[in-house]
Amino acid sequence: AQSVTQPDIHITVSEGASLELRCNYSYGATPYLFWYVQSPGQGLQLLLKYFSGDTLVQGIKGFEAEFKRSQSSFNLRKPSVHWSDAAEYFCAVGAQYGNNDMRFGAGTRLTVKP
Amino acid sequence: EPEVTQTPSHQVTQMGQEVILRCVPISNHLYFYWYRQILGQKVEFLVSFYNNEISEKSEIFDDQFSVERPDGSNFTLKIRSTKLEDSAMYFCASSVEHMGQGGNEQFFGPGTRLTVL
Numbered sequence: 001a002q003s004v005t006q007p008d009i010h011i012t013v014s015e016g017a018s019l020e021l022r023c024n025y026s027y028g029a030t031p032y033l034f035w036y037v038q039s040p041g042q043g044l045q046l047l048l049k050y051f052s053g054d055t056l057v058q059g060i061k062g063f064e065a066e067f068k069r070s071q072s073s074f075n076l077r078k079p080s081v082h083w084s085d086a087a088e089y090f091c092a093v094g095a096q097y098g099n100n101d102m103r104f105g106a107g108t109r110l111t112v113k114p
Numbered sequence: 115e116p117e118v119t120q121t122p123s124h125q126v127t128q129m130g131q132e133v134i135l136r137c138v139p140i141s142n143h144l145y146f147y148w149y150r151q152i153l154g155q156k157v158e159f160l161v162s163f164y165n166n167e168i169s170e171k172s173e174i175f176d177d178q179f180s181v182e183r184p185d186g187s188n189f190t191l192k193i194r195s196t197k198l199e200d201s202a203m204y205f206c207a208s209s210v211e212h213m214g215q216g217g218n219e220q221f222f223g224p225g226t227r228l229t230v231l
Contacts, residue, residue, distance in 0.1 A: 034219075043205060043224035044157070090157060101147070101159035101170055102220060 002027040002093045006105035013081050014113045021076040021108050023065075023091030032094035033074040034102065035065055039087045047089075050074060061085070086112045116140045118223035120206050126229045127196055135191045135226045137206030146189045147207040147220060148181065150174070157205065163189065164212075196230045203227050 005024045013019050025031050032051055036044040048059025055067040065076045074091060091105040119138045127133050139146050148160040161171040163181050180192045189208075193200055204227075207220040 036222075044222040046219060046221075049219060092157075101162055101172070103159065104149075104157040106156045 002031060002095050002103050004091050004093050004103055004105035006089075006091055006108050008108045009106070010109045010111065012111040012113060015083050016080050019076075019078045019081045019085070019110070021089050021091075021110070023074045023076065023105060024072050025074060025091075025093045026072065027093060027095065029095075030069075033065070033067060034092040034094070035059065035063070035074075035076050036090045036092060036104075037061075037087045038090065038107075044090065047076070081110075081112055083112045083114065086110055118206055118208055118221050120204075120223040120226050122226060123224065124227045124229070126231065129198055129230055130195050133193050133196055133228060135193075135204050135206075135228070137189045137191075137223055138187050139189055139206065139208030140221055141187070143208035143210050143221070145169075145209045145212060145218075145220075146181075146183070147209075148191045149205045149207065149222075150202040151205065151225075152199075152202045160191070160204075193228075196228075198230050201228055201230045 003026045007022050034049045035047040037047050038044050047063050048057050048065055050057050050067045058064050063078050065074055067074050088107045088109050090107045092102045094102045121136045146163045149157050151157045159172050161175045161181055162169045178194050182190050203225045205225045206223040209218045209220045211218040
């Protein structure tokens with residue numbers, strides 16, 4: 001079955017600085033990849049997704065992610081972080097074949113310093 | 115924009131009691147899911163439901179859990195006899211198609227926080 005690793009539990013960046021959140025997946029075929037954001041006490045909001053095609057995908061709120069098959073990675077980036085980006089970020093992987101569930105990483109908590 | 119809704123937003127119950135968590139998926143969606151997130155931990159898949167039956171379930175989804183679509187709009191998760199370790203945020207999700215159909219996105223509700231005392 002597919003799985004996801006988010007190596008960074010907590011990241012702190014200054015407002016205006018660039019951001020990269022790491023995500024590594026394990027799956028035998030081409031995965032479906034997602035990034036979700038969760039603000040405190042809130043549900044999960046989809047930032048972006050990769051199914052096929054262009055490996056650089058654009059999402060909402062100025063986020064982008066790049067699928068790198070050779071590295072089994074799908075890192076999330078933003079060129080300039082805003083204070084409102086402080087939240088928990090989850091990478092998730094879905095299977096192209098077989099099971100219909102998504103497997104989530106443990107999450108990365110982002111703190112934004114003024 | 116259509117969205118998944120869940121009620122209640124917070125449920126407090128005594129250990130051993132039954133609870134029912136309710137969800138209204140997006141109306142034209144055919145696949146429904148429950149996930150849970152224990153405080154501070156990752157989101158974990160519980161069960162998926164299609165065509166009025168369970169299509170997949172995880173090892174977490176034991177005999178204490180059941181799901182039902184009692185009418186054309188609601189999708190419920192029942193926990194028969196709650197344990198302390200059932201305390202978590204429970205998310206409902208729905209999708210138009212199976213993940214394998216072009217990676218169909220799952221839309222998540224806001225969650226129900228279940229506290230078992």
